[in-house]
Amino acid sequence: MSVMGVRLVHEPSTSDRAAIGITHLRIDAAAWNPGYAFRFLRLREASLSWGVHSQAVRICALRCAVCRSPMHNEASLGTPFGRIANLRSVARSVIVASLVMPILPPAALHAQPVVVQQVGSNPGADTLRNPPVLRNLSSRPHTVEVNIVAAPARISVLPGRLTDVYAYNGSIPGPTLEAREGDRVIIHFHNKLPEATTVHWHGVHLPANMDGSPFDPVAPGGHYDYIFTIPRGTAGTYWYHPHPDGRSEYQAAMGLFGAFIVRAADDPVANLPEKLIVLSDNRFRPDGSIEFADSNSTQADVDMENGREGPVLFVNGQIRPSIPIRSGEVQRWRVINASAARVYRLAVSGQTVLHVGSDDGLFEHAVERKDILVANSERVELLVRGTGQPGSTAQLTDLPYDRYMPQTRPADWNTPHVLLDLRYGKQAVRTPVTLPATFRVVPALDTASATVTRTVVLSQGMINGHTMDMSRVDMHASVGATEIWDVENVVGMDHPFHLHGFQFQVLDRNGVPEPFRSWKDVVNIPKHEAVRFIVRYADFPGKWMFHCHILAHEDHGMMAVLEVR
Numbered sequence: 001m002s003v004m005g006v007r008l009v010h011e012p013s014t015s016d017r018a019a020i021g022i023t024h025l026r027i028d029a030a031a032w033n034p035g036y037a038f039r040f041l042r043l044r045e046a047s048l049s050w051g052v053h054s055q056a057v058r059i060c061a062l063r064c065a066v067c068r069s070p071m072h073n074e075a076s077l078g079t080p081f082g083r084i085a086n087l088r089s090v091a092r093s094v095i096v097a098s099l100v101m102p103i104l105p106p107a108a109l110h111a112q113p114v115v116v117q118q119v120g121s122n123p124g125a126d127t128l129r130n131p132p133v134l135r136n137l138s139s140r141p142h143t144v145e146v147n148i149v150a151a152p153a154r155i156s157v158l159p160g161r162l163t164d165v166y167a168y169n170g171s172i173p174g175p176t177l178e179a180r181e182g183d184r185v186i187i188h189f190h191n192k193l194p195e196a197t198t199v200h201w202h203g204v205h206l207p208a209n210m211d212g213s214p215f216d217p218v219a220p221g222g223h224y225d226y227i228f229t230i231p232r233g234t235a236g237t238y239w240y241h242p243h244p245d246g247r248s249e250y251q252a253a254m255g256l257f258g259a260f261i262v263r264a265a266d267d268p269v270a271n272l273p274e275k276l277i278v279l280s281d282n283r284f285r286p287d288g289s290i291e292f293a294d295s296n297s298t299q300a301d302v303d304m305e306n307g308r309e310g311p312v313l314f315v316n317g318q319i320r321p322s323i324p325i326r327s328g329e330v331q332r333w334r335v336i337n338a339s340a341a342r343v344y345r346l347a348v349s350g351q352t353v354l355h356v357g358s359d360d361g362l363f364e365h366a367v368e369r370k371d372i373l374v375a376n377s378e379r380v381e382l383l384v385r386g387t388g389q390p391g392s393t394a395q396l397t398d399l400p401y402d403r404y405m406p407q408t409r410p411a412d413w414n415t416p417h418v419l420l421d422l423r424y425g426k427q428a429v430r431t432p433v434t435l436p437a438t439f440r441v442v443p444a445l446d447t448a449s450a451t452v453t454r455t456v457v458l459s460q461g462m463i464n465g466h467t468m469d470m471s472r473v474d475m476h477a478s479v480g481a482t483e484i485w486d487v488e489n490v491v492g493m494d495h496p497f498h499l500h501g502f503q504f505q506v507l508d509r510n511g512v513p514e515p516f517r518s519w520k521d522v523v524n525i526p527k528h529e530a531v532r533f534i535v536r537y538a539d540f541p542g543k544w545m546f547h548c549h550i551l552a553h554e555d556h557g558m559m560a561v562l563e564v565r
Contacts, residue, residue, distance in 0.1 A: 128321040128420060130276050131259065132175045143186070144179045148199065150256060151192035157317070161288030166193060166254035172317045173278045173338065174258025177240065179230050181264050187226040191218040197251060200243035201260060202377060203359050203521040205231050208542025211500055214245035214470065215543060235264035236361035237334040237379040245470065249308055249340050249551035253282060253290060257338040268436045272332040275323060276316070279419070280338045283310035305408045307341020307550035313398070315420050322421040328430035329386040337374045340551040343494065345401040347371035348384060348422065349394045357381030360503045360519035362439040367516060371399055375496040375524035377549040383435070386424065394422040403494035442517040445482060445505050445534045453484045458495045458525060458548065467557030473543065474560040482536040489525040496524045496549040504535035522549060537564045
């Protein structure tokens with residue numbers, strides 16, 4: 001048989017199938033996704049001889065051909081599947097297919113580890129706590145100087161239990177770094193972890209050697225001074241997290257992430273009460289330790305496909321805290337999705353919110369929304385209006401959103417989750433606040449000045465048919481150039497796309513123009529969709545990463561290098 005012009009030279013015989021319990025083997029056109037290498041469902045210790053070079057083919061669980069397993073390279077596989085798995089992109093996509101083998105029951109495929117359930121006798125009783133703010137050590141004007149230490153710690157993450165974690169300055173989330181446009185920022189970073197790490201200043205426009213990319217690891221016991229100046233016009237909600245080669249997901253899951261707020265002198269809503277909301281999730285064993293799936297388990301393969309998710313949802317390290325609000329009050333919420341893979345679809349019950357900012361700062365005009373999607377690593381700024389009556393309660397809820405491949409979609413994906421409670425005080429209704437008609441000017445990048453249009457194809461585990469190679473440069477650009485990137489997702493799950501070092505403006509999604517301008521550094525590319533954005537490399541030559549921000553995908557090579565010269 002053949003699939004998309006790729007001939008499958010040999011199929012297992014009926015006796016071969018029976019020998020290992022296969023009752024149904026087929027190529028499912030409905031589940032086929034271009035850009036996917038062959039995926040094999042796991043039979044624990046089974047092997048299957050298909051009579052090709054007398055070589056046994058071991059079946060591995062849902063692993064892409066780019067998972068770096070020894071069985072997946074051309075030297076060790078002489079079978080037709082081996083040759084297919086190593087096909088590279090032809091034109092704009094990779095000609096490959098998904099092998100759908102419904103052998104395992106759905107319950108086994110989506111089995112979750114034993115976890116501490118997210119319950120509480122009095123949800124919303126604890127008021128939301130802001131992470132501590134880093135103390136400025138400098139007395140010089142327009143200078144922020146701080147110490148950040150990454151180290152193992154044992155802290156209370158779950159009620160009544162102590163958990164071994166990695167933490168910045170002993171807290172999860174780490175302490176918030178605050179600066180103003182034009183400030184010179186000096187961060188003395190000390191790595192007291194038992195492994196190498198970096199600190200990536202996500203979304204911040206800064207020199208390449210200050211970006212905290214995998215090119216600049218900090219060894220155990222080492223230190224690094226990150227020094228940069230915040231450009232004018234870049235006030236916004238940023239964050240920081242580790243970005244070592246192949247270990248980002250583990251270190252983030254262990255607790256390494258924190259907020260970075262850049263303020264503007266002319267902030268039009270600086271007078272509003274402000275809440276920082278850092279969203280994360282995790283998995284735990286009954287003893288309170290952080291759970292990581294065994295590398296040989298089906299759950300590990302699901303984690304590699306979906307990215308690692310956990311059933312315990314945190315807001316600033318708390319489980320379902322509450323925010324007090326007064327009727328008539330307007331609050332400014334800065335929301336950071338620090339999860340390794342989870343996408344949040346946020347809504348406040350019984351009302352709309354005003355969306356006034358994204359990754360890299362405020363919009364020109366507010367956009368009213370019933371709910372808002374926040375992909376992992378994205379940020380949003382919301383104005384939440386106190387429309388409830390004194391003494392009432394509303395909820396911030398994560399609504400269902402299907403970002404998954406059908407084969408590995410969690411069984412509870414369509415279950416809403418309450419993240420926090422919004423509790424109205426009994427004070428009299430406050431006089432409504434007058435909001436500005438324009439929050440800030442967002443000048444448009446000129447598409448006529450773009451000298452290059454790049455096509456970037458996201459397949460499962462690959463970018464433009466390749467996995468990450470630290471010694472390879474995938475794209476070259478010139479300082480001062482303006483380019484248009486056409487990023488296409490050719491598989492059946494979402495990929496949030498992050499460009500280091502340079503902020504961009506989305507032009508259109510699937511050919512539909514973006515309704516408003518904003519500065520972004522992450523854009524979610526839904527399954528089988530495409531996004532075009534425009535970017536200008538104003539300065540800062542060097543090597544810059546771009547990648548899927550599902551941390552499991554990033555760690556396993558869904559990342560590439562842009563060199564600006």
